[in-house]
Amino acid sequence: MKEEESGGGRKQGAGPPCAACKLLRRRCPRDCVFAPHFPANDPQKFATVHRVFGASNVNKLLQELPEHTRGDAVISMVYEANARLRDPVYGCVGVISSLQQQVGALQNQVALAQAEVVHMRLRQTLAAAPSSSRGLVASSLSRDINHSQCYYYMDMEEPLWS
Amino acid sequence: MKEEESGGGRKQGAGPPCAACKLLRRRCPRDCVFAPHFPANDPQKFATVHRVFGASNVNKLLQELPEHTRGDAVISMVYEANARLRDPVYGCVGVISSLQQQVGALQNQVALAQAEVVHMRLRQTLAAAPSSSRGLVASSLSRDINHSQCYYYMDMEEPLWS
Secondary structure, three states: OHHHHOOOOEHHHOOOOOHHHHHHOOOEOOOOOOOOOOOOOOHHHHHHHHHHOOHHHHHHHHHHOOHHHHHHHHHHHHHHHHHHHHOOOOHHHHHHHHHHHHHHHHHHHHHHHHHHHHHHHHHHHHHHOOHHHHHHHHHHHHHHHHHHHHHHHHOOOOOOOO | OHHHHOOOOEHHHOOOOOHHHHHHOOOEOOOOOOOOOOOOOOHHHHHHHHHHHOHHHHHHHHHHOOHHHHHHHHHHHHHHHHHHHHOOOOHHHHHHHHHHHHHHHHHHHHHHHHHHHHHHHHHHHHHHOOHHHHHHHHHHHHHHHHHHHHHOOOOOOOOOOO
């Protein structure tokens, strides 16, 4: 505290301490790993990640990353920490689970709509085809319907909660 | 360490210390908040959440939750911690971003497939309608197409990264 009051918040008088150093009550060095991402005018941002991950873990994670990726890492940690404070049981994973359900429901809708398209084409083609070749046309289009339905179930991710 | 070696891992000799107490080298009390979720035979599970959130934060979060929700909270924290170790920049948020893109792409596919269904119906109806009423039928079905396209863009979530 004394350092801040005497204007020594940053080594070599580079400005006020960043939000992280202020909260941790420590000297904010010129090469502070937090300073570029946690400005003094937004104390809540650091308080949130500190509460969920702990300052030491945030520091370690940022130190281990190349500088050009640290901005995105901070955004993702702030998002994750806010999600955990909003929903302490599921956090971000609740959002993932809900999106996975949405993907599943949409894959069903796509399969149904595409099957309907194929079915309507079948009917149109059958109506236009001479009666002698209708069996062949129907069997070919029926294969298309089955293929279209399988395709949209193929790459569904494993749900987090069943 | 001495406590464990002398069989004092749990107060009143209730068994070996849980994975958390073993890693933290502390006595594992009978009412240990970690013990039901971090069994001794799976040390990696606690090591993972400890590395990302810190034992103290995990402890605090579990203490603040009703007991019946703690199991799900541990599952979600382990998932989140593993995601962060696998992808230190984006963690869980990378999964969310990718699912949001998948939802957007599927919403487009549904809209296109449904528009195609409406379009085919329009053509079928026009083909069957007497020539005097074709303008009316076409305008009514065209409204259906627009409605179907708008509907699937309505509830898209805000993307995390643009």
